[in-house]
Amino acid sequence: MKQQLQLPLYSIGVGDRFAQQARAQLEACAKARELGVTVVPVWNKSNREHLIVGSEPAQTRAAADAAVRAFGWELPYFVDADHINLATVERFLAPCDFFTIDVADAIRKDVPEGADPSAKYLPAVREAAAIYRRIAAAKGAGAFITEVSMDETDAPQTPEDLLYILGALAEEGVPVQTIAPKFTGRFNKGVDYVGDAAQFEKEFRADLDVIAEAISRFGLPPDLKLSVHSGSDKFSIYPAIARSLKSAGAGVHLKTAGTTWLEELIGLAEAGGAGLDLAKEVYAEAYAHASELCAPYASVIDIDAALLPEPAAVHQWTSGQFVLALRHDPAEPLYNPNLRQLLHVGYKVAAKMGDRYLSMVRGCEDSVARNVTMNLFERHIRPVFLAQ
Numbered sequence: 001m002k003q004q005l006q007l008p009l010y011s012i013g014v015g016d017r018f019a020q021q022a023r024a025q026l027e028a029c030a031k032a033r034e035l036g037v038t039v040v041p042v043w044n045k046s047n048r049e050h051l052i053v054g055s056e057p058a059q060t061r062a063a064a065d066a067a068v069r070a071f072g073w074e075l076p077y078f079v080d081a082d083h084i085n086l087a088t089v090e091r092f093l094a095p096c097d098f099f100t101i102d103v104a105d106a107i108r109k110d111v112p113e114g115a116d117p118s119a120k121y122l123p124a125v126r127e128a129a130a131i132y133r134r135i136a137a138a139k140g141a142g143a144f145i146t147e148v149s150m151d152e153t154d155a156p157q158t159p160e161d162l163l164y165i166l167g168a169l170a171e172e173g174v175p176v177q178t179i180a181p182k183f184t185g186r187f188n189k190g191v192d193y194v195g196d197a198a199q200f201e202k203e204f205r206a207d208l209d210v211i212a213e214a215i216s217r218f219g220l221p222p223d224l225k226l227s228v229h230s231g232s233d234k235f236s237i238y239p240a241i242a243r244s245l246k247s248a249g250a251g252v253h254l255k256t257a258g259t260t261w262l263e264e265l266i267g268l269a270e271a272g273g274a275g276l277d278l279a280k281e282v283y284a285e286a287y288a289h290a291s292e293l294c295a296p297y298a299s300v301i302d303i304d305a306a307l308l309p310e311p312a313a314v315h316q317w318t319s320g321q322f323v324l325a326l327r328h329d330p331a332e333p334l335y336n337p338n339l340r341q342l343l344h345v346g347y348k349v350a351a352k353m354g355d356r357y358l359s360m361v362r363g364c365e366d367s368v369a370r371n372v373t374m375n376l377f378e379r380h381i382r383p384v385f386l387a388q
Contacts, residue, residue, distance in 0.1 A: 003142055004141075004142040004175060004177075004221055005097065005142060005143060005144060005145055006076075006223050007040075007076075007078075007098075007145050007177050007178060007223045007225070007253070008038055008040045008075075008076055008223075008251070009038070009223075009225075009251035010037065010038060010039045010040070010251055010252065010385050011039065011040045011041075011042050011078075011178075011251075011252075011253045011254075012029070012039050012040070012041060012042065012253070012254050012255075012256060012376075012380065012381065013042045013043075013044045013080060013082075013231075013253065013254065013255035013256055013257060014041045014042065014043055014044070014256060014257075014260065014376065015043070015044050015045055015049075015082070015255070015256065015257025015258060015260060015261075016043060016045070016060070016063065016260050016261075017045075017049060017053060017258070017260070017261040017347045017350075017351075018053065018055075018261070018264070018347075018350070018351075018357070018358060018361070019055065019059050019060055019062075019063040020063075020264070020358065020361050020362070020368075021260050021263075021264065021368070021369070021372045022043065022063045022064050022066065022067035023067040023070060023071060023369070024368070024369040024370075024372035024373045024376075025041055025043075025067075025260065025372060025373070025376055026041055026067050026068065026071050026073055026077075027071070027369075027373045027377075028372075028373045028376035028377035028380075028381055029041050029073075029381070030071065030073070031373075031377045031381070032377065032381050032382075032385060032386060033075070035386060037385050037386055038075060039381055039385050040075055040076045040077055040078070041064075041077050041078075042077070042078040042079070042080050042098055042253070043060050043061075043063070043064045043077075043078070043079050043080065044079075044080035044082040044098075044100070044255065044257055045057070045060050045080070045082055045257075046082040046083045046084075047081075047082075047083070047084060047088040047091070047092075048083070048296065049082075049347075050091075052347070052348050052351055053347070053351045054351060056091070057079075057081065057091055057092045057094075057095045057096060058094070058095045060079055060095065061079045061095035061096070064077060064079050078097050078098040078145060079095060079096045079097060079098060080096060080098040080099070080100055080145075080147075081096040081098070081099045081100065082100045082255075082257070083100055083102040083149060083152075084099060084100065084101065084102065084131070085101070085102055085103070085105075085127075085131060086127075086130060086131055086134065089131060089134060089135065093135065093138045093139060096144070097139075097143070097144045097145065098144060098145040098147065099131075099132075099135050099144055099145070099146060099147065100147040100148075100149050100180070100227075101128050101131045101132060101146065101147065101148050101149065102149040102152065103124040103125075103127045103128045103131075103148065103149070103150060104124070104149065104150050104151065104152040104153040104182075105152075105153075106123045106124035106126075106127040107120060107121060107123070107124045107150060107153050108120045108121075108123060109153075109154070117160065117161050117164040117165075118164065118168070120161075121150075121161065121164060121165050121168065122168060124150060124165075125165060125168040125169055125172060125174075126172065128148050128169065128172070128174055129169070129172035129173065129174050132146060132172075132173075132174045141175075142175075145177050145178070146174060146175055146176050146177050146178075147176070147177065147178040147179065147180060147227055147253070148165075148169060148174070148176050148178075148179050148180070149179075149180040149227070149229065150165070150179075150180065150181055150182060151180045151181060151182040151183075151187075151229045151230075152182070152229075152299065152300075153182050155182070156181070156182045156183055156184045156203070157181040157182055159203070159206040159207055159209070159210045161181075162179070162181055162207055162210045163210045163213065163214060165179070165181075166179065166210070166211075166214035166218060166220060166224075167214065167217070167218050169220075170214070170218035170219060170220050171218075175220065175221050176220060176221070176224060177221050177223050177224055177225070178224065178225050178226070178227040178253045179211075179224070179226065179227060180226075180227035180228070180229045180255075181207065181226070183200060183203060183204065183207075183228070184196070184199055184200055184203055185199075185200055185237075186300075186302070187228075187229065187230035187231070187234065187300065188230070188300055188301055188302050188341065189230055189232075189258055189297060189300050189301050189341060189344045189345065190232060190233055190258050190259060190262060190328070190340055190341055190344035191233055191328065191337045191340060191341055192233060192234060192235050192236050192328075192330065192337075193234040193235075193236050193237045194302070197236050197237050197240055198240075200237050200240060201237070201240035201243070201244060204226075204237075204240060204241065204244050205244045205247065205248070207226055208226065208244055208245075208248040208250045209248070211224055211225060211226060211250065212248070212250070223251070225250060225251040225252055225253060226250075226252050226253070227252070227253040227254075227255065228241070228252060228253070228254050228255065229255050230255065230300055231254040231255045231256055232255070232256035232257065232258060232259035232380065233256075233259055233328050233379070233380075235328075235330070235379070235383070238380075238383040238384050238387075239383065239387065241254075241384055242383065242384055242385075242387045245384075252384070254380065254384055256376065256380055258344050258347075259328075259375060259376070259380070260372055260375075260376070261344070261347050261350075262326065262328075262340065262343060262344060263368070263371040263372045263375045264361055264368050264371075264372070265279050265282065265326060265343060266323055266326055266327055266371050267361075267364055267367040267368030267369070267370070267371040267372070268360060268361065268364050268367070268368065269319055269322040269323050269326070270319060270323050270367045270371065271319075271364040271367040271368075272319045274360065274363075275360055275363070275364045275367070276319050276322060278353075278356075278357065278360050279322060280311075280314055280315055280317070280322065282343065282346060282349050282350055282353075282357075283311060283314050283339070283342075283343060283346075284311035284314070284315070285346070285349040286342050286343055286345075286346030286349050287308060287310075287311050287342065288311075289349070290303075290305065290308075290342060293342070293345045293346050293348060293349075294342070294345055296345075297345045301341045301344070301345060302341070303338045303341050303342055304338050305338075307336065307338045308336075308338050308339060308342060309325075309336070309339065321334060325339055325340075326339060326340055326343065328340060328379070
């Protein structure tokens with residue numbers, strides 16, 4: 001077996017719906033490096049997102065590689081086949097070197113509380129092993145990062161569950177390097193954590209202890225770490241994550257996929273003129289097709305339709321009003337989390353616009369890139385990785 005590809009201590013999943021912001025995202029990681037902390041980018045995009053946008057995984061790889069060359073980035077970086085399974089993995093095999101193996105649907109829901117965890121989780125572990133072996137057969141063992149995801153399910157995994165899962169993965173020969181459990185509380189897309197932050201911190205610290213134990217007991221890779229999915233904009237628990245990492249000397253993988261698309265919209269609105277008009281048009285279309293757009297994300301959004309502004313009202317907004325309503329600043333009176341969540345899942349509207357949307361993004365590059373970099377660095381990297 002060739003030497004296992006290593007995942008550095010800190011990594012951040014930087015999803016990019018339209019493969020336009022790789023350079024701006026990389027600049028945020030470079031800012032962290034200038035301050036002495038290495039946070040490596042992992043460009044992630046799921047099969048569902050590719051289908052909606054009409055893109056191919058090879059385009060994500062091309063955008064990442066181009067940004068790395070242009071920026072002169074000499075540290076590791078990765079391209080993630082996000083939330084893949086046996087039915088969808090094939091198209092990701094060539095361009096990706098990071099695979100998020102999603103087996104949440106294989107967790108048995110009919111197992112009573114308190115039962116042996118093998119009854120609930122062994123089917124999911126075996127499915128993860130089958131997917132891992134398919135990837136290894138194509139790419140070679142050790143040539144990619146392996147993440148196992150079990151977060152998109154109803155009930156959180158306890159630390160005891162996590163220890164069992166990691167032991168079972170080791171028994172199946174899966175060299176898991178990052179694992180995404182379901183944590184307590186709600187991780188809605190693009191908005192803050194909903195739940196008891198103190199309880200989350202207690203469980204997160206316990207899970208870090210489990211990771212250390214699993215490395216020692218089961219011989220799993222030494223770079224094994226927790227992955228926080230739907231991790232973008234979870235401002236109220238970032239201090240807990242930072243404190244826990246410092247206390248344990250541990251790493252983390254933070255996925256921030258959808259926040260970049262929202263910063264593109266903010267950049268368009270901030271630019272004013274045609275950019276603002278297009279952002280308003282995206283909202284109007286998303287509002288008109290809200291049920292269709294929200295359905296695939298029902299378990300990870302919480303929108304009060306009564307609090308969504310009418311498109312006619314939004315049409316009258318100034319650039320500043322649109323930006324303040326969409327930008328995630330809980331202290332801002334105009335901030336509207338319902339509008340933000342609707343637009344988060346509304347990227348299908350922009351995808352249907354095709355070149356008209358992409359041309360506008362490129363035309364407003366200065367405004368868009370500034371917002372993407374600032375958001376990723378100031379609101380995500382700094383509080384999680386630099387506040388220790």
